[in-house]
Amino acid sequence: MKRSKTLRIALAAAGSIVVAGCGSLIPTASAPAPSGERYAKAGAYTPPRTAAPAPRRFASTPQSVAANSSDASCLAELNQAGARFNPVPDTYSAPGCNKLGTVQLSALSGDARQVNVSNIGPVKCRTAKAFNAWAQYGVDRAARQILGSRLERIETMGSYSCRNVAGSNRKSAHATAGAIDVSGFLLADGRRISLKNDWDAGTPAEREFLRVVHRSACKRFGTVLGPEYNRAHEDHFHLEGTGAKFCR
Numbered sequence: 001m002k003r004s005k006t007l008r009i010a011l012a013a014a015g016s017i018v019v020a021g022c023g024s025l026i027p028t029a030s031a032p033a034p035s036g037e038r039y040a041k042a043g044a045y046t047p048p049r050t051a052a053p054a055p056r057r058f059a060s061t062p063q064s065v066a067a068n069s070s071d072a073s074c075l076a077e078l079n080q081a082g083a084r085f086n087p088v089p090d091t092y093s094a095p096g097c098n099k100l101g102t103v104q105l106s107a108l109s110g111d112a113r114q115v116n117v118s119n120i121g122p123v124k125c126r127t128a129k130a131f132n133a134w135a136q137y138g139v140d141r142a143a144r145q146i147l148g149s150r151l152e153r154i155e156t157m158g159s160y161s162c163r164n165v166a167g168s169n170r171k172s173a174h175a176t177a178g179a180i181d182v183s184g185f186l187l188a189d190g191r192r193i194s195l196k197n198d199w200d201a202g203t204p205a206e207r208e209f210l211r212v213v214h215r216s217a218c219k220r221f222g223t224v225l226g227p228e229y230n231r232a233h234e235d236h237f238h239l240e241g242t243g244a245k246f247c248r
């Protein structure tokens with residue numbers, strides 16, 4: 001079982017490397033596939049006769065994973081935690097902008113069922129790991145306890161973006177895929193709780209839910225910025241890194 005999981009990561013990594021070899025930076029699809037389907041397909045892949053290098057990559061399990069600068073232990077932990085993802089090949093886009101050691105998440109851990117995530121791009125593995133744990137232990141549980149429904153999907157405004165911090169010359173953590181902007185939450189019962197509509201104007205339970213998930217984000221991420229920080233964050237939580245804490 002464990003071996004097959006490791007192999008699945010390696011297959012996903014190898015598949016990404018083939019894409020990079022074509023010079024394409026197209027991110028892997030974020031649309032969730034039925035559980036396990038993507039990896040099952042990767043395993044069933046038979047390279048055409050002309051694509052000689054591919055089988056060798058598939059055969060070299062640890063090296064395939066190491067070709068992405070995510071440390072292998074982070075990828076293994078993310079897999080162990082139950083997230084679904086593909087490692088993304090390292091790329092440099094512009095001065096100060098790169099995707100090094102990132103993964104493309106397609107589903108997150110939940111207690112009963114996996115949680116979908118929308119509109120997300122490549123994210124550094126450690127940030128993805130914090131995000132996955134927050135989805136399960138912070139958001140899904142808060143949704144059930146406070147709003148009486150499990151979490152179906154976390155809606156984001158993206159992750160990687162080559163840009164500066166607004167009003168400064170400093171590169172944003174988004175420029176290195178180190179942050180995720182979360183705009184809202186879709187519950188299994190169909191309710192959508194958004195930062196824009198519900199931080200101030202939601203029902204008391206919805207407002208409590210948003211404040212509880214904000215506080216739990218502060219325990220897992222290094223920097224968390226929300227509607228109380230400034231106008232630029234009135235419609236999303238900025239969730240960044242895992243180091244020293246700054247929470248507003």
Ligand SMILES: [Zn+2]
Pocket residue numbers: 174179180181237238239
């Ligand atoms: Zn942000």
